[in-house]
Amino acid sequence: MFKRRSKIFEIEKDSGFATRVLMLSMPSALVFMMLVALHLLPSSIAIMAYASIVLFNLVWLFPITFELQQLKKYIFKLSQDSSVDIDNMYMSESETQDIIDAINEMHHFWSNKAEMLEAQAISDTAVLDSLPDPIMMIDKNGSILGANAASHKLLGKNITERKIEEIITSNNFINAVARVVRQESDAENLIFYVSKSQEENDDDEKKLYAHIKRLPWVSKGRAVAVISIYDLTKALKIEKMQSDFVANASHELRTPLSIISGFIETLQTTAKNDPESQKTFLRIMSEQAGYMATLIENLLSLSRIELNQDSPPEDKIVIEPIVDDVVKALSLKANERNIKFNVNIPKQIPSITADPAQVRQLLQNLCDNAIKYGEEGKDIKISIKQHDSVPLSTSHVVASGPAVAISVNNHGSLIGSEDINRLTERFYRMQAHKDKNIRGTGLGLAIAKHIIIRHHGNMKISSTKRNGTTFTVYLPVEQPKN
Ligand SMILES: Nc1ncnc2c1ncn2[C@@H]1O[C@H](COP(=O)(O)OP(=O)(O)OP(=O)(O)O)[C@@H](O)[C@H]1O
Ligand SMILES: [Mg+2]
Incomplete structure (x- = not known):
């Protein structure tokens, strides 16, 4: 550790060197003084002998004092954790070397321990912060x-x-x-x-x-x-959402059910012999039964999608035939309102990893809305584009990498920004459409949202006077790898 160096010896003033030499020479001085007093030794020889003892003590005590001083400095520097310049130290005594070795070992042990504790504290903090x-x-x-x-x-x-x-x-x-x-x-x-x-x-x-x-x-x-x-706030909110959902679903089912029961009673009593009224009432009853069937179908659909929410789709699908399928299925309904589909799909659209039945359901719900809420006689535009990525969402995880954007655009009643934020809530319907008696369960977009979440995609809604209402669904080309 310490090298012997021919460096000029320096002793600090407060090292006690002079005192130590004097103290060590004191007994011999007393002996010489007694010998001179008793005339057993001439004073000149006593002085010379005493001087040589002092000189001997000087030479003998100097390295010990010097090395003690070095030791003091070394320990002080170690305690300050500053780097010790061992090249400037001069050690000659083997005991000093042993002490230094012991100190070094102890220092090494405690430094390792301190490093370990520091690392432990850092990892404990990281764990707690996570x-x-x-x-x-x-x-x-x-x-x-x-x-x-x-x-x-x-x-x-x-x-x-x-x-x-x-x-x-x-x-x-x-x-x-x-x-x-x-x-x-x-x-x-x-x-x-x-x-x-x-x-x-x-x-x-x-x-x-x-x-x-x-x-x-x-x-x-x-x-x-x-x-x-x-x-517990979030759990409470989920609990409330669930109870609201049950209350809403029961309410939605109870309304058509009470209409049907009312008409059954009328048919059995006042309209018993009125074939004209019977015809009208049976038509309304059949409509209400159809609505109940759709509602139950949508509720089951929603719970099925939610059940599979965490298992990403695995099939590779091409979107074009699905769009064709949806357009064909809805053409009769569109004709009733004198609406045509205007489909624009470029050739190079890549296939995507998705659940074909769910993508079909999603597009069908958007197109069905466009027919129901769009202006009579105005075309519905369906276009597909390639995108660099799915826009980020604050509510769910979206996949990274390229995406395909499917937009469904219609002209007709506009959607205000407050309504836009709530359209995908279960049972949420715009008041204007309820007032106009446009039938719907209010579940179509909630189903669409859950399909999109399962596919790690996103949906954007825009509604302006100039461009009409556009629902754009972004579906990633590849699903995230687990
Ligand atoms: N293209 C659109 N233009 C204007 N409003 C729309 C459009 N699409 C949806 N909406 C509004 O959003 C509400 C929710 O739509 P959603 O599809 O969830 O339910 P719905 O159409 O009422 O019922 P369902 O689809 O279950 O038969 C609709 O009631 C309507 O008020
Ligand atoms: Mg709908």
Whole structure:
């Protein structure tokens, strides 16, 4: 470690070198003084002998003092973690070398340990930050010692070293934390509410579940408890959506059912002998039964698609024959409103990985809408183009790579921006169309949306006076690989 170097010896002023030489020479000085006093030795010889002892001590103590000084410097520098320039050191004693070796070994051991701890702390932080739910550590005063990224997202950026009760003001929560910190309880679980942050433009409160756990006594740090929080708001929203869906579906089924029952009663009583009324009522009853059948078919369709939502399609399909098929199937309905399909498909459109039956259903729903809500006598334009990518979505994952864009355009009643955002909600129908008594279950676009999500695609809707209403569906050429 240390090399012998012929460098000029330098001893610091406070090294105690002179004192040490004097102290070591003191006993011999006393002996010589006594010998001179007793006339056993001439004073000149005593002085010479004493001088040679002092000189010997000087020569003997110098390297020890020097090396002690070097050792002091070395340990000081090591403790500061600065790099030690060992070339400038001069070591001659083997004991000093042994001490240095021992110090080096100890330093090496602790540096490795510190590096390991640092790496461990970094990976622990990364793991905690990757958790979707907030996790915090508090000390015995309720101050937050550490919080993961999800906590900062939920409760704000500067929460560390602040008191937990300043951040979460729910009384139930504060009391539960106090019970754990005061060692009255090992763990507490509770549900509490906080108001939503300003970015979330929702007036409702957030419903949160907290688990507060006291750390075992063996943990010697400042942390006494860990608080983990789960956001129940989303689950609650899904629950509400499900109950709304059941309520809507029952309502939609109950209306035609009550119409049919009403007419059955009329046919059995007042219209018993009126063939003309019977004919009209039976036609209405058949329409209502047809509507119920469509509604049930759409509901089943929706649940089937949702069931398969997570298994991406695998077939390679060409879109052109599917479009032809849909156009043929709807031509009768289109003729009734004097509408023609104007299809434009370039030759070089690539085949895509998709579920052919679902793509057919998706196009059929869009074209059916274009016929129903488009202006009588105006053409419906269907065009297909190649695209570099599927536009990104904030609600679901889209595939990367090239895509095919299928647009269905019609002229007729325009859709306002507020309605555009809600069209794919189940049972959502524009008031204007309900008022005009245009029949529909309000599920066609919800089905389209779920098909698109399963295909990792996207849909854009535009509605302007000049260009009419266009629904453009982007489907990726390749599905993402798992
Ligand atoms: N091309 C369009 N032009 C204007 N409004 C449209 C168009 N397509 C859909 N809409 C509006 O969006 C609503 C939802 O459409 P969706 O296809 O989901 O249901 P629907 O057509 O009412 O019923 P279904 O398709 O189940 O028979 C429609 O009721 C209508 O108000
Ligand atoms: Mg529809």
